[in-house]
Amino acid sequence: LAGSLKNSLYYGVKSSNGEGHQMAMKIGAKTQMMDLGKIYPNGMEVAPGIAKSTIWSNKAAFEDHSGIMVNKAGKRVISELETNHNIKNEEVKQGGKLFILMDQPSYDAFLTKLSITGISKGDMDKWLAQDGKGYPIVVKADSIPAVAKKAGVDGAELLKTVARYNGFVKAGKDADFNRPAKFMKEVIADKGPYYIVEQQPRFATTMGGVVTDMNLNVLDKNNKPIKGLFAAGELVGGAMGDDSPPGGNMAWAMTSGKLAAERAVQSLNK
Ligand SMILES: Cc1cc2nc3c(=O)[nH]c(=O)nc-3n(C[C@H](O)[C@H](O)[C@H](O)COP(=O)(O)OP(=O)(O)OC[C@H]3O[C@@H](n4cnc5c(N)ncnc54)[C@H](O)[C@@H]3O)c2cc1C
Structure with a gap:
């Protein structure tokens, strides 16, 4: 359901x-x-079973930069600019986990909006230091396969996904999921570092x-x-x-x- x-x-x-x-x-x-319950798709597991939201940060990474969202298999499964409702449904279908991949400019933009939902840069640095070995999954590496490995995402497939997405940016059209061209301003950088941040469903309201x-x-x-x-x-x-x-x-x-x-x-x- x-x-x-x-x-x-x-x-x-x-x-x-x-x-x-x-x-x-x-x-x-x-x-x-x-x-x-009323479920949103943009939770990070900041303590066991407990979420904080990255909703505004996602907007910053997706709308003005080149953040993309993929599943465990390293594939995009929906437009990052879809409604919360549709992203949540897709996330539930994907077993309750999606992952945001960001290059440095996207991550910098992501950080600017995090405090709105009670997450600090200090929290992110602390989670990055765990290097994928605790919760939530927030990882950094110099290459796409390396960052994917830390997050448990298929790195070979993610490389293909990035190349395909960058092709869409250059063509001005997302042929897979129709992410609006006005939100495809930048290609994903060909040099690291890269970051992956987990996304899980979260609820507060029954x-x-x-x-x-x-x-x-x-x-x-x-x-x-x-x-x-x-x-x-x-x-x-x-x-x-x-x-x-x-x-x-x-x-x-x-x-x-x-x-x-x-x-x-x-x-x-x-
Ligand atoms: C973080 C967060 C963000 C949300 N954002 C939105 C939003 O953007 N838009 C939206 O529409 N909804 C939002 N919601 C949902 C919305 O806030 C709730 O659905 C709404 O507040 C429910 O109102 P309520 O009066 O039923 O319950 P509550 O607001 O939970 O009020 C229940 C009250 O009863 C009191 N109480 C509990 N037990 C006892 C007791 N034994 N004796 C006396 N008093 C008691 C509590 O202290 C509380 O004050 C959000 C909820 C959360 C948690």
Whole structure:
């Protein structure tokens, strides 16, 4: 499933532990879509099971420079400028891992935006020093086969991919995945160093939860409202299906919070 939480890293707050769901389920609430979350494709595993995002850095490396994204087999599988939704689906299909290959100008641009999501250059240097032997995978080497080897990517295939991509840049058209020509400004440098940074799916927001009626009154397993139990925000399951548009969760949390509170007050006054 596209939104399945299986194999996704977590980037939410530590205190979001599902107590709301547990309390409601204890008194018989019906739940739905409990295995689904809002998943993004650009996570780095900064601690076991925990992600930080490289979303803005990716934009810097892809839009103005020559960063490309490949699978373990060293092949591009999607346009780097596709929507997060489509990249996430492809990443899940690829077993939950993709890799960004960058030459020095691309990596320099990547670094300029990292602090937005809480990663420092010091973190990157620390991970580079691990040389591919810990998490997350952030590696550097002088040649493409050498950097690929450190990341566990097929180096011979990656060399071919780079040559093919550079051909597309010169031709002004990505014949494989249609990366827009305006985001193919530079060829990948023919001299190192090169860098590879891992990409894994990450989630913070659950899409599943308790089932409610139109008054946000939580339903039991027989679809009968549970007296006095109202739900809002992330506690409610399926409000936006198996995925959500950007900003949708905040809007839903605020709107449903107001409505659930009003309905709860009305139910007390009945
Ligand atoms: C890093 C991050 C980035 C995000 N970015 C976006 C975004 O760009 N756009 C978007 O739409 N959504 C985003 N989301 C998702 C969005 O923030 C959540 O879906 C939304 O905040 C959920 O609102 P909520 O009120 O249901 O729950 P929460 O915001 O989690 O609020 C629950 C509250 O209950 C409190 N609480 C918990 N247990 C108890 C208890 N026992 N007693 C009393 N209080 C308790 C908590 O302290 C908390 O204040 C992001 C989430 C994260 C973590």
